Amino acid sequence: MAEADERYDPKSIEPKWQSRWEDADIFRTTEDPGKPKAYGLDFFPYPSGAGISVGHCRNYIPTDVYCRLMRMAGHNVLHPMGWDAFGLPAENEAIQKRSHPKKTVPQYIATYKRQMKLIGIGYDWSREINSSDPSYYRWTQWCFNVLFRRGLAYRSFAPANWCPSCRTVLANEEVQGGLCWRCGSPAEKKQLPQWFFKITDYADRLLYDLDDLDWPEGIKMMQRNWIGRSEGVEFQMEVAGTGKSFRAFTTRIDTIFGVTFCVFAPEHPLVAEVTAPECRAAVEEYVRQAQHVSEMDRMAAERERTGVFTGAYAINPVNGEHVPIWVADYVLMGYGTGAIMAVPGHDERDFDFARKYGLEIRRVICPPGKNPNDPITEAEPADGVMVNSGDFTGLPSDEGKERLAEWFESRGLGERKVNYRLRDWLISRQRYWGAPIPIVHCTSCGEVAVPDEQLPVLLPDVENYEPSGTGESPLAAIPEFVDTSCPRCGRGAKRETDTMGGFACSSWYFLRFADPHNQERAWDPEKVAYWLPVDCYVGGAEHAVMHLLYARFWTKVFYDAGLVPFQEPFERLVNQGMVLAQTPYRRPREGERLRVGEEGILISRPEAERLPSDQVIWKWEKMSKSKGNVVTPEEVVDEYGADALRVYELFVAPFDMNVQWSTEGIVGANRFLGRVWRLFWQARPLFIREWRDLLGDEFDDRSRELRRKTHTTIKRVCDDIRDFRFNTAVAAMMEWLNAIADFVQVGTPERQHRVALSEAVEAFMRLLSPIAPHIADELWERYGFTGFLFLDQLPVYDEAVAAADEVTIAVQVNGKLRATLSAPASASNSDLEQLALGHPKVTPHLAGVTVRKVIVVPGRLVNIVAN
Ligand code: ANZ
Ligand code: ZN
Numbered sequence: 001m002a003e004a005d006e007r008y009d010p011k012s013i014e015p016k017w018q019s020r021w022e023d024a025d026i027f028r029t030t031e032d033p034g035k036p037k038a039y040g041l042d043f044f045p046y047p048s049g050a051g052i053s054v055g056h057c058r059n060y061i062p063t064d065v066y067c068r069l070m071r072m073a074g075h076n077v078l079h080p081m082g083w084d085a086f087g088l089p090a091e092n093e094a095i096q097k098r099s100h101p102k103k104t105v106p107q108y109i110a111t112y113k114r115q116m117k118l119i120g121i122g123y124d125w126s127r128e129i130n131s132s133d134p135s136y137y138r139w140t141q142w143c144f145n146v147l148f149r150r151g152l153a154y155r156s157f158a159p160a161n162w163c164p165s166c167r168t169v170l171a172n173e174e175v176q177g178g179l180c181w182r183c184g185s186p187a188e189k190k191q192l193p194q195w196f197f198k199i200t201d202y203a204d205r206l207l208y209d210l211d212d213l214d215w216p217e218g219i220k221m222m223q224r225n226w227i228g229r230s231e232g233v234e235f236q237m238e239v240a241g242t243g244k245s246f247r248a249f250t251t252r253i254d255t256i257f258g259v260t261f262c263v264f265a266p267e268h269p270l271v272a273e274v275t276a277p278e279c280r281a282a283v284e285e286y287v288r289q290a291q292h293v294s295e296m297d298r299m300a301a302e303r304e305r306t307g308v309f310t311g312a313y314a315i316n317p318v319n320g321e322h323v324p325i326w327v328a329d330y331v332l333m334g335y336g337t338g339a340i341m342a343v344p345g346h347d348e349r350d351f352d353f354a355r356k357y358g359l360e361i362r363r364v365i366c367p368p369g370k371n372p373n374d375p376i377t378e379a380e381p382a383d384g385v386m387v388n389s390g391d392f393t394g395l396p397s398d399e400g401k402e403r404l405a406e407w408f409e410s411r412g413l414g415e416r417k418v419n420y421r422l423r424d425w426l427i428s429r430q431r432y433w434g435a436p437i438p439i440v441h442c443t444s445c446g447e448v449a450v451p452d453e454q455l456p457v458l459l460p461d462v463e464n465y466e467p468s469g470t471g472e473s474p475l476a477a478i479p480e481f482v483d484t485s486c487p488r489c490g491r492g493a494k495r496e497t498d499t500m501g502g503f504a505c506s507s508w509y510f511l512r513f514a515d516p517h518n519q520e521r522a523w524d525p526e527k528v529a530y531w532l533p534v535d536c537y538v539g540g541a542e543h544a545v546m547h548l549l550y551a552r553f554w555t556k557v558f559y560d561a562g563l564v565p566f567q568e569p570f571e572r573l574v575n576q577g578m579v580l581a582q583t584p585y586r587r588p589r590e591g592e593r594l595r596v597g598e599e600g601i602l603i604s605r606p607e608a609e610r611l612p613s614d615q616v617i618w619k620w621e622k623m624s625k626s627k628g629n630v631v632t633p634e635e636v637v638d639e640y641g642a643d644a645l646r647v648y649e650l651f652v653a654p655f656d657m658n659v660q661w662s663t664e665g666i667v668g669a670n671r672f673l674g675r676v677w678r679l680f681w682q683a684r685p686l687f688i689r690e691w692r693d694l695l696g697d698e699f700d701d702r703s704r705e706l707r708r709k710t711h712t713t714i715k716r717v718c719d720d721i722r723d724f725r726f727n728t729a730v731a732a733m734m735e736w737l738n739a740i741a742d743f744v745q746v747g748t749p750e751r752q753h754r755v756a757l758s759e760a761v762e763a764f765m766r767l768l769s770p771i772a773p774h775i776a777d778e779l780w781e782r783y784g785f786t787g788f789l790f791l792d793q794l795p796v797y798d799e800a801v802a803a804a805d806e807v808t809i810a811v812q813v814n815g816k817l818r819a820t821l822s823a824p825a826s827a828s829n830s831d832l833e834q835l836a837l838g839h840p841k842v843t844p845h846l847a848g849v850t851v852r853k854v855i856v857v858p859g860r861l862v863n864i865v866a867n
Helices: 010-024 054-072 088-096 101-118 134-149 199-212 217-227 253-258 270-274 277-290 295-299 348-357 397-411 525-531 546-560 605-610 633-640 642-651 663-686 701-722 726-746 751-771 773-782 829-838
Strands: 037-042 076-078 153-163 168-170 188-197 230-239 244-250 261-264 307-315 322-328 339-342 414-419 439-442 446-449 483-485 492-495 536-539 573-575 579-586 616-622 806-813 816-824 851-857 861-866
Touching: 010 101, 010 633, 010 642, 010 773, 037 054, 037 525, 054 076, 054 536, 054 579, 054 633, 054 642, 054 701, 054 751, 088 101, 101 633, 134 153, 134 446, 134 546, 168 188, 199 217, 199 546, 217 546, 230 253, 230 397, 244 253, 244 270, 244 339, 244 414, 253 397, 261 307, 261 348, 270 307, 277 307, 277 322, 307 348, 322 348, 339 348, 397 414, 579 605, 633 642, 633 663, 642 663, 642 726, 642 751, 642 773, 663 726, 663 751, 663 773, 701 726, 701 751, 726 751, 751 773, 806 829, 816 829, 829 851, 829 861
Parallel strands: 037 076, 037 536, 261 322, 536 573, 806 861
Antiparallel strands: 153 168, 153 188, 230 244, 230 307, 230 414, 261 339, 307 322, 439 446, 439 492, 483 492, 579 616, 806 816, 851 861
16 A cells, blocks of 8 residues: 555645645534533633734634534533624724724734634634624614613723823723833822723622632732622720711721721821821922822832821720821722721731831730730731730630621610722723723713613724723714614613723623524523533633623622522633743843843843853743744744644643743654654555454463553543543553554554454544544545544543553562552553552551652553652
């Protein structure tokens, strides 16, 4: 057979299959109620001019493998893709390129799509959606109306974070370390009327429902912290000699006898009223200074505490003590009441502050092992027994909290209170490239929603869309857009000119994929009920809070409105690790200034190669356009093929770990596929297509062994892929390939050998298909099968065949034979390790030493290294 000499040539195989898949439209999703469904979804990408890198592929390839496997396992699979095309990134990029997002976005989308096809991703493109298309944002506006009608969208004046360089308002989460997340300029404050969604109404549900989600624990923790629920007491304190009082929130009312001062936030309204004349100048100056410090910095734990005394005193309600009132910026106006009782003995910030300004530090909580009069040398925030606390002395913290809450409540001086860190979601953008907020301002009717049937409020087609720089949206400068009539009373009225931030579009797109072309409504409830919730949601951990919290919030609102039958959109969430690339920096020259946190000047690769090597510092950094360290899928596919890229991305490390990009790794993946190719040509003449009918043959030991390997691997690969353990799935395929190769090597003189071999190679092709679909379909065809493996089935797993005969394993400790044990041939390395470590003849040799290493040779030996 001449073809047997043919080399593995992905360049001829891959485009051929990609166009065949496309022609046969194999990825189109069908809704078959008779089959279980599986919905695999990647985070909604925003198409940028840089295209995708092999870093992004680490998101798309694994999801594709999972979806392909589920399809072959008999599920109806929804695996769609669309574009988060509205929003700041697209707009800012277009501004930079002096183009228009209407022009750039479609170009970028075309690139993304081409790249995704190039790496063999099986999206159902018939469901493609684009959030900047009126047929989509019409329904984003409809969603706004749903919230508005339920009292969950409101407008209020609020200090907005303002980036003077992007000339735009920033959401709190877009200000990072006091800087604009896009451009890095320091953020300022500006008062503007803004639209908000009342996510705080859902704080408790968003918090409690996290418990049942199959999400990474770290992400759940971040959401819990973001919501920041805390239980405490809010109570009243008098300001001595003024007749005025203020309220303070504390989570530690059990420490109230330890209050030695109080602190107001600089913005607290009482500051001006209670400050004594001799303190006024200093206080005013401090308040002025504080305006320039971002909230983020004010909260930072490591920051040096500052403050000034107001000259006023507060009266502690439990003991009548007068304590000084200070102003300090570590107290935030936006949390609790903006005023605190300070307990330096048991709160770290208060401790630092008291140390710095020489304020009294008192012990009122005693942990086990300490005495009531032991001095406090650092803040002791733990609960304990109350001491020096009047009638409450001797109570444990928990009980003290209850008793004091009752004490305050019975006197009408305070009450139990739950506080949240979570703030309402600022949705307004004073920018062009977004869905217009569908509201009309009428002088007699107020804020009126544009009726659903009049949607969409179209984004006007304009040339000049750059931010006005006044804080107003550029839409405000377009009279044809602004001037309208009130939908309620018909009189002249003005349209809202703010647009919605991109997080609105991505808060419901996963629903639209279930019914992407519906022109009557946002979605057909039956289709959504069939496909949703998303079974597996795949993306980067950087969206831990915003997108994932907002999407959960909208889903709950839709649930309450009877629009969807579930309360959580994403049943299972997985985060892929990042791809890091070597990034060259040049050592700084004399007097050259560096960016914060950097040891050198970022340079390009060619530049790095020209410089003497001692001038260049190489660092592993996240692959990104801004670092100039991007490797594109095109480069890799061109040289090694899409299947090799896929195998490499899966095999290189556990799915959720960061990886360092390596070309050698791809060479290895390509070599593996080359081995598959050659072996399959070698085995081709031995293949018996009707092997299933011949399973009644007597099998000898080697044939049984191969069959066992086949079936244990089928199980392992399927389980691994479902659990996103792609690296071990590929490793199992590699081991299996070696076993098949050895088997062929030894020879196949009898029919039973060829039956076992045929079973193995057919199963191998099927299992290879989700991972490396092009080569799999090619081999499939060359073995005389027709059709596409994607539309075919996974190999059938037979537990009885996989069930192992026993094998005998020698157990050594430091190279000396100490025991032999029998174990199932299918036992994994860690099973064997456990058996060996627990063996009664082995344990005496491990007493008093530490196990340093356990080496397992499957089927043969366990060697324990201990000393
Ligand atoms: C006295 C105290 C003693 C406190 C103690 C803590 C420990 P969480 O858990 O985050 O809700 N606090 C209250 N309002 C504040 C504000 N606007 N800015 C800064 N800090 C504020 O934190 C609640 C605690 O943070 C409150 O309990 C208060 O300090 C402080 F041993 O009161 B505590
Ligand atoms: Zn009106």
